[in-house]
Amino acid sequence: MGMQREPDRYGLMGHPVGHSWSPFIHGLFAKQTGQSLTYKLFDVPPARFRAAALEFFAAGGRGLNITVPHKQAAADLVNRLTARADVAGAVNTIMMDGKNELLGDNTDGAGLLRDLQLNIGCKLQGARILVLGAGGATRGVLAPLLETRPVSLTIANRTPERATELADEFALQGPVVGCGFADLPHEPFDVIVNATSAGLHGESLPLSPGHLAPETVCYDMSYGKGDTSFTRWARDNGSTRAYKGFGMLVEQAAESFSLWRGVRPQTRPVLEALLAV
Numbered sequence: 411m412g413m414q415r416e417p418d419r420y421g422l423m424g425h426p427v428g429h430s431w432s433p434f435i436h437g438l439f440a441k442q443t444g445q446s447l448t449y450k451l452f453d454v455p456p457a458r459f460r461a462a463a464l465e466f467f468a469a470g471g472r473g474l475n476i477t478v479p480h481k482q483a484a485a486d487l488v489n490r491l492t493a494r495a496d497v498a499g500a501v502n503t504i505m506m507d508g509k510n511e512l513l514g515d516n517t518d519g520a521g522l523l524r525d526l527q528l529n530i531g532c533k534l535q536g537a538r539i540l541v542l543g544a545g546g547a548t549r550g551v552l553a554p555l556l557e558t559r560p561v562s563l564t565i566a567n568r569t570p571e572r573a574t575e576l577a578d579e580f581a582l583q584g585p586v587v588g589c590g591f592a593d594l595p596h597e598p599f600d601v602i603v604n605a606t607s608a609g610l611h612g613e614s615l616p617l618s619p620g621h622l623a624p625e626t627v628c629y630d631m632s633y634g635k636g637d638t639s640f641t642r643w644a645r646d647n648g649s650t651r652a653y654k655g656f657g658m659l660v661e662q663a664a665e666s667f668s669l670w671r672g673v674r675p676q677t678r679p680v681l682e683a684l685l686a687v
């Protein structure tokens with residue numbers, strides 16, 4: 411009789427994590443690819459993050475996803491960073507590698523790009539892109555967005571200095587500028603990505619309908635039942651292409667799963683299952 415191997419252990423660390431869809435998504439990926447693993451939620455406050463993550467791996471855990479507010483602390487914790495995590499200065503995926511070292515990756519940018527380009531069919535090359543917000547999520551997607559060669563990438567933020575600082579930091583990678591909402595030019599963008607957490611607090615953004623044309627792709631990284639305040643604003647002002655962040659969520663998860671397991675799951679059936687819940 412052979413020894414029954416325990417399933418490999420994965421999970422998500424954040425604060426809070428209670429609302430997370432990640433166990434559902436990784437559960438479906440595992441089933442689809444025939445991988446034996448578990449995926450659990452760990453609600454860990456900032457003061458305990460480092461110890462909790464190290465304990466997880468010391469006890470044999472194989473990989474973690476990291477979410478708000480630990481992505482930057484995770485970049486400091488790991489032994490090595492992938493190039494894209496290094497550029498982002500933030501880690502959303504940790505893996506124990508073959509040499510017993512922790513590797514930190516950031517799959518958020520790739521996840522957003524895959525959803526925009528492959529699932530939605532949005533052209534980024536030559537586009538005028540507006541990104542709302544200058545927090546961790548924006549930091550993670552700037553370099554991948556600039557690599558697609560937009561004509562311009564504007565970052566607008568409630569605190570304008572954070573937007574200009576971020577733009578300065580990424581200036582060598584492409585045509586990026588930062589400003590406050592009030593300083594935005596009154597002309598339509600081709601793509602608007604909402605990377606603020608305003609919607610989480612039920613707050614709306616000081617946007618003008620002039621930023622929007624009917625064909626503008628309006629992408630909210632936030633997600634939930636029904637419209638978000640940003641997708642509602644987009645639709646109310648004539649956008650026919652407003653999307654929530656479920657696709658990015660599933661695509662960044664698929665990137666993490668591929669890194670951990672060496673097999674790429676199909677995202678479409680999982681996205682469909684998520685949208686049907």
Ligand code: NDP
Nearest residue numbers: 543544545546547568569605606607608613631655658659
């Ligand atoms: P951060 O806390 O790092 O940044 C929050 C940003 O939102 C800041 O720019 C902040 O502006 C802005 N903001 C907050 N409240 C308001 C408001 N009332 N009005 C205007 N601006 C506001 O968060 P993250 O960058 O990590 O995450 C942002 C969002 O993206 C979250 O909702 C998160 O869930 C989502 N996300 C989704 C992913 C997905 O896979 N779909 C992946 C990653 C993130 P200021 O600088 O002025 O404080």
